[in-house]
Amino acid sequence: MSATTTTSRMPPAPEPKAPTGRRDNRDKPQKWGNPVTYFIALLFVGVCIAPVLFIVLGGFRTNSQITTDPAALPRPWVVGNYIDILKSTVFWGEFANSLIVAITSTVGIVALGLMVSFVIARYDFKLKGAMYSLFAAGLMFPMVIAITPLYLVIKDLGLVDNLLGVIIPQIAFGLPTTVIILVPFLRAIPNEIEEAAAIDGMSRPGFFFRMVVPLSLPGVVTVGILGFVGSWNNYLLPLYVLNSQANYTLPLGVQVFSSQYSTDTAKVLAFTSLAMLPALIFFSIFEKRIVGGLTGAVKG
Numbered sequence: 001m002s003a004t005t006t007t008s009r010m011p012p013a014p015e016p017k018a019p020t021g022r023r024d025n026r027d028k029p030q031k032w033g034n035p036v037t038y039f040i041a042l043l044f045v046g047v048c049i050a051p052v053l054f055i056v057l058g059g060f061r062t063n064s065q066i067t068t069d070p071a072a073l074p075r076p077w078v079v080g081n082y083i084d085i086l087k088s089t090v091f092w093g094e095f096a097n098s099l100i101v102a103i104t105s106t107v108g109i110v111a112l113g114l115m116v117s118f119v120i121a122r123y124d125f126k127l128k129g130a131m132y133s134l135f136a137a138g139l140m141f142p143m144v145i146a147i148t149p150l151y152l153v154i155k156d157l158g159l160v161d162n163l164l165g166v167i168i169p170q171i172a173f174g175l176p177t178t179v180i181i182l183v184p185f186l187r188a189i190p191n192e193i194e195e196a197a198a199i200d201g202m203s204r205p206g207f208f209f210r211m212v213v214p215l216s217l218p219g220v221v222t223v224g225i226l227g228f229v230g231s232w233n234n235y236l237l238p239l240y241v242l243n244s245q246a247n248y249t250l251p252l253g254v255q256v257f258s259s260q261y262s263t264d265t266a267k268v269l270a271f272t273s274l275a276m277l278p279a280l281i282f283f284s285i286f287e288k289r290i291v292g293g294l295t296g297a298v299k300g
Helices: 037-056 065-068 080-086 091-122 129-137 143-157 163-187 191-199 203-216 215-235 236-241 250-260 265-285 288-297
Strands: none
Touching: 037 129, 037 265, 065 265, 080 265, 091 129, 091 163, 091 203, 091 215, 091 250, 129 163, 143 236, 163 215, 163 236, 191 203, 203 215, 215 265, 236 250, 250 265
């Protein structure tokens, strides 16, 4: 008998590819954009930053320096203007009022807006679309249009010269933006998660607090930041509602201080800088959170 042997053939080695002359995208150097685009962007940045820098640096100058050369840097740097403001009990009283109004308004906007958005996004009921459209229409209804009838309502409620007369309307006018941002977040939560939670015996409130709130945290942070900054900078409503200086917020305090010290421009600039600085710092720290939250709302 002749033994037959089988030979296993190895697969042919791949042929080397001819060089294409192209490098991987990761190795490619980043290309700069159009210089005109950068110039226009820097121009807009300069227009936004220049007034803020003028106010902040103006507080470190004297009135003679501002009159002689308004665009120059402080020579020498004067810190007495800021120290005098920080020693003032009036400033800290107005600061406390602004903080109370901003924090309370923000908590109300986030809490009520999140609950309303959850109902609109996850429940099916009649007039659901009409309710959502009503909140969307609220974005086109600024406070300045409703300030007169709003003042009459606040007066009838006995909230004139009361911080609650500022907080409650700010919550109401902050809800449209909150609902528009949060509803897409809550709609994007998969129904399978809610069904699994129901199978595990989790109630609707439990699902809301244990699942919905953590999953929608980027949107919650976004609306909270917008609510805080908007409440801190609000000027028109406190102007109509608050009468006594003991209840003034910082925007009103800046106006009163500017009238009292109209001849001391440097001190007025120092007071204005300290009044707007908390909102600027708060916004700058959480700027990326705002962009991320709005991006998630658009995707949802």
